[in-house]
Amino acid sequence: MDFLRPASWEEALAAKAEHPTAVPIAGGTDVMVEINFDHRRPEYLLDLNRVGDLYEWEVGEDSVRLGASVPYAKIMEHLRAELPGLALASHTVASPQIRNRGGVGGNLGTASPAGDAHPALLAAGAEVEVQSAARGTRLVPIDDFYTGVKRNALQPDELIRAVHVRKADGPQQYSKVGTRNAMVIAVCAFGLALHPDTRTVRTGIGSAAPTPVRAATAEDFLNAALEEGGFWDSGKVITPSVARQFADLCAASCNPIDDVRGTAGYRRHAVGVMARRTLTWTWESYRGTRTASEGAA
Amino acid sequence: MRVKFTVNGRPQEADDVWEGESLLYVLRERLGLPGSKNACEQGECGSCTVRLDGVPVCSCLVAAGQVEGRDVVTVEGLADHARRRAAAGARGTSLPDAQQARGGADSHTGEGTELSPVQQAFLDAGAVQCGFCTPGLLVAADELLESHPNPSDEDVREALSGNLCRCTGYEKIMDAVRLAAARQGEAV
Ligand SMILES: Cc1cc2nc3c(=O)[nH]c(=O)nc-3n(C[C@H](O)[C@H](O)[C@H](O)COP(=O)(O)OP(=O)(O)OC[C@H]3O[C@@H](n4cnc5c(N)ncnc54)[C@H](O)[C@@H]3O)c2cc1C
Ligand code: FES
Ligand code: FES
Numbered sequence: 001m002d003f004l005r006p007a008s009w010e011e012a013l014a015a016k017a018e019h020p021t022a023v024p025i026a027g028g029t030d031v032m033v034e035i036n037f038d039h040r041r042p043e044y045l046l047d048l049n050r051v052g053d054l055y056e057w058e059v060g061e062d063s064v065r066l067g068a069s070v071p072y073a074k075i076m077e078h079l080r081a082e083l084p085g086l087a088l089a090s091h092t093v094a095s096p097q098i099r100n101r102g103g104v105g106g107n108l109g110t111a112s113p114a115g116d117a118h119p120a121l122l123a124a125g126a127e128v129e130v131q132s133a134a135r136g137t138r139l140v141p142i143d144d145f146y147t148g149v150k151r152n153a154l155q156p157d158e159l160i161r162a163v164h165v166r167k168a169d170g171p172q173q174y175s176k177v178g179t180r181n182a183m184v185i186a187v188c189a190f191g192l193a194l195h196p197d198t199r200t201v202r203t204g205i206g207s208a209a210p211t212p213v214r215a216a217t218a219e220d221f222l223n224a225a226l227e228e229g230g231f232w233d234s235g236k237v238i239t240p241s242v243a244r245q246f247a248d249l250c251a252a253s254c255n256p257i258d259d260v261r262g263t264a265g266y267r268r269h270a271v272g273v274m275a276r277r278t279l280t281w282t283w284e285s286y287r288g289t290r291t292a293s294e295g296a297a
Numbered sequence: 298m299r300v301k302f303t304v305n306g307r308p309q310e311a312d313d314v315w316e317g318e319s320l321l322y323v324l325r326e327r328l329g330l331p332g333s334k335n336a337c338e339q340g341e342c343g344s345c346t347v348r349l350d351g352v353p354v355c356s357c358l359v360a361a362g363q364v365e366g367r368d369v370v371t372v373e374g375l376a377d378h379a380r381r382r383a384a385a386g387a388r389g390t391s392l393p394d395a396q397q398a399r400g401g402a403d404s405h406t407g408e409g410t411e412l413s414p415v416q417q418a419f420l421d422a423g424a425v426q427c428g429f430c431t432p433g434l435l436v437a438a439d440e441l442l443e444s445h446p447n448p449s450d451e452d453v454r455e456a457l458s459g460n461l462c463r464c465t466g467y468e469k470i471m472d473a474v475r476l477a478a479a480r481q482g483e484a485v
Binding site: 001002003005025027028029031032033035036037041042045047049094095096097098100101181182183 | 298315316317319338339340341343346352353354355357358359360362363365437455456458459460
């Protein structure tokens with residue numbers, strides 16, 4: 001094994017171009033487990049800890065450019081207002097020690113259907129900035145990033161530079177089912193974001209299909225129902241039958257498996273429950289801010 | 298490969314380190330610092346917790362090569378670390394500027410040093426049974442009291458949620474951290 005230690009982003013890209021089989025290591029919270037248990041014996045480890053750019057974030061007009069290695073702890077501490085869904089999801093990851101090391105770049109690299117960043121990114125809307133020495137930068141829409149079980153859209157010579165996450169324009173929620181609070185890989189998880197600017201609702205589902213997915217049919221149904229009923233303008237309570245059908249469609253959009261953490265049937269049921277709850281929570285909060293701003297006007 | 302870094306305030310060098318080796322292995326097997334425990338090697342138990350540039354991490358999940366040039370504090374250096382923090386606090390200086398307190402004791406291995414307030418509190422509260430989880434808990438609890446001098450029970454549970462104990466049922470551990478926080482408050 002060789003340990004490659006690039007001191008800059010350019011050096012990291014050059015090293016990845018020269019050794020496409022090199023395994024990048026950021027927080028190491030996925031990679032080191034595999035090495036410790038001899039599940040993986042890479043020829044090259046490509047250490048990203050020295051690449052300072054990957055630990056920075058910029059808050060722009062419409063989105064946050066989040067460096068690939070920014071640890072979850074920093075997202076929780078500094079980006080709660082801009083990225084509430086991702087901050088909530090970050091808080092559910094493992095333990096403080098893991099959140100101090102692991103980040104979204106590693107979560108995307110592993111692309112596990114159980115990764116907690118994915119539902120939040122899908123719901124918020126995001127693009128993954130990837131780069132190679134040969135072809136430069138491309139932006140991969142988050143909906144196209146997950147290509148299979150633990151597979152993603154990265155080419156062998158590419159590295160993730162950052163994730164561009166849309167800044168919240170409305171309330172966001174993240175909900176996760178597990179056996180206890182800390183240190184739990186999701187049985188299944190659900191992210192939901194209201195986007196009042198575009199009058200749309202977006203979702204993200206974890207651990208209920210081979211890849212993280214959006215519940216597209218459920219979103220379409222809800223967006224149409226909210227528009228037709230004039231809900232965005234009136235801010236009235238969502239009709240229970242609408243919420244119920246949204247939940248049913250979310251459950252139907254899953255393609256879960258039975259495994260040690262839960263059965264397919266349980267997962268489908270839980271996704272429906274989380275869909276209804278996160279919709280209720282975010283909508284209540286949307287109504288609250290509307291009344292507050294009207295009161296102030 | 299060779300890895301050079303600082304452990305408990307002292308420059309260290311480890312030779313013939315395998316590229317896939319963890320920081321935990323280097324500390325225990327190459328530098329003679331067995332305080333950090335190896336229980337799971339998968340980030341689940343926290344018994345290998347150390348401070349890496351001040352931040353609590355599982356040393357079993359840090360690749361040895363990643364610590365090149367960086368600063369590590371293990372449970373062996375905890376008493377010295379706490380003493381320097383107290384001295385810095387008293388003089389209003391920041392931690393790195395504070396002079397290292399030294400007697401005949403060894404700040405590196407911890408031998409002969411007095412216990413840190415958190416360590417003493419764990420003993421006084423009876424928070425140690427088999428002791429395997431203790432080093433990791435001490436490092437995590439000490440960091441909590443550094444960043445949150447008056448933690449709520451919720452803060453303590455959260456800060457220690459990555460550290461498993463099979464023996465105590467955690468109540469005595471909670472007592473110990475409360476005790477250390479109270480004593481720290483009195484001392485100021
Ligand atoms: C005890 C424990 C509990 C956990 N609990 C959770 C949990 O609750 N939720 C959850 O989502 N995850 C959990 N994880 C998994 C892990 O912590 C996350 O997936 C984390 O986001 C990985 O980030 P990292 O920086 O540590 O990744 P690393 O281990 O460094 O890398 C992970 C993968 O991404 C690749 N990679 C990293 N950075 C880049 C880059 N810039 N470009 C291209 N590829 C890259 C690596 O090559 C590797 O394949 C847990 C892990 C442990 C050990
Ligand atoms: S040995 Fe590192 S967390 Fe268990
Ligand atoms: S005292 Fe035995 S594991 Fe905690």
